[in-house]
Amino acid sequence: MIERKIQELIKKAIVEQQQAGRWPHFEVPAIAIESPQLAEHGDYACNISFPLSGLLKISPMEIGTVLLSGIRAMVQENKMISQVELAAPGFLNFSLAPAWLNGAVDTINQKGAEFGKSNAGRQKKVQVEFVSANPTGPIHVGNGRGAFLGDTLANILYWVGYRVEREYYINDLGKQIEILGESVTRRYLQNQGIHVPYPDYCYQGEYINEIAKSLHLKNYTLKNAQKINEIKNKIKQTVLKKMVREIQNLLTNKLRVKYDVWFSEQSLYDSGQFERTLNKLKEKDLTYEKEDALWFKSSGFGDDKDRVLIKNDGAPTYFASDIAHHEVNFLTNSKKINILGADHHGDVPRLQAAMSALGYQGKLDIILVQFVRLVEGGFEVKMSKRGGSFITLEELVDEIGLDVARFFFLMYSTATHMDFDLSLARKKSEKNPVFYVQYAHARICSIMKKLKIKKGQAKPKSNETELNHPAELALAKELIKFPDLLLKISQNYEIHRLPFYAVEIAKKFHNFYTQCRVIDQGEVNQARLELIQATQVVLKNVLSLMGVTAPKKM
């Protein structure tokens, strides 16, 4: 909003020069569209002089000088911008007017819990799918990254005006589930004293044995142990349900991760959706049979080779299910964002190919999240369900706390391969940035409390209604960026900017706090009170988007 205003000013100044015949005619928007950026020295810095310099064959400083006088004349009646200056290499720096900032702070307080919301999404329906880990074992630390990112992204999308559906896709079909059933069955039989081997392909984790121990299958005794398949199927269904329930319980109750839909892969077949999607591809002549299998011509849509839909044993592939699954999603959503682990990057081209084939081109965005490497005292802690040695997400959260975990996982770019040192995290936990941010919030609450105690005998308010101290202005300028930040994140999915922003606000606040007093000699500074109220509003909103608590005291 501020950036657009500045762009307008610059464009006007350039056109002015053109109309006066001093500069040749060129397409202004193409250049003026270069958006102003935040700078240390001014509030907004613009580098427009540089591209113009090449075009006009005049030095950047000269161009800056010409534009400066034009813009200054216009700024006279502008309330938002108080000052424009030309800096050394040819930068134009725009400063925000304190009086205008005052009004902006006021607006934040009026909007309160709504501050930051917009209707940019125009109530379009978007689905965010995340985690979707196979229900073959506990949720591990790597899944946690996706869980918190997905939850927060969905929150942000909702705030900028989308109708958001959060989905967990349950792979309750196929080989992995068979192996899960078999693993538990074998342990179960072993626990009954029946000698059965435990092959390498079975899940090795101790949790398998724990589940086996908790099973009570009264109808099956040692005598009819030969009915292994019957037992296995029963156990498989029981274990699957149990696993899904545990995952649901962990995510929603313990990790504060919300879901709207738990979508079963099996349901695609029960509902006939799988057949419908498959027929659609067949009708478009995009499939063919080869070596007793049914193939999809994905190479015609950018994939490097064709892919199997139905295996030669008659069973559908995971890929085939996933196509039908996505089609269901697009029945009710105009857009889908899928958060995947980086180990699935190879699957992206084929999935996009299928979406293009079905007419959903450009509607699926995939966010690849790189792996988390757990390190303990310099050694990597392997996280593999198959291998059995891993730290579950639950264990991690129990140890460092949910607020710390959420903040920590959110503050890294999804492209970063993060190294997470457990021993370091434990030591550092008190110095964690999340506490820094929460402390700022608690400090504000503390001041508020102090004011409320004296409610009966209200403190006299000073007649200072305008911000002028540098620390006040810096804080106010930070606060007003919030709505634009959310819009940006909703477009580029750079979720890590949110925790960084939170830290920035906390920093500006702590700095303000040590330099400026809200309650001074029994008198309340009106402008500062409004400023810290606004700070509280923004901190609360930011933290709630991240699913982190905003404590009143610590």
Place this chain on the structure above:
RNA sequence: GCGCCCGUAGCUCAGCUGGAUAGAGCGUGAGCUUGCGGAGCUCAAGGCCGGAGGUUCAAGUCCUCCCGGGCGCACCA
């Protein structure tokens, strides 16, 4: 071999569609009390941004090659 991601301060990471003297936290060193919470504030030290070319007025950012690390390359899910 092919494809995707990463390489920035001692450590963990930012650096937004190329723009001013490359930033933060932790760690290290030096300071900060008449007053709203010291889980805070201020300052300092610490960098040939993996390497070499190229494009540009301008490269940590874009292109090519090389080195190093992670992950994929199934009729598994």
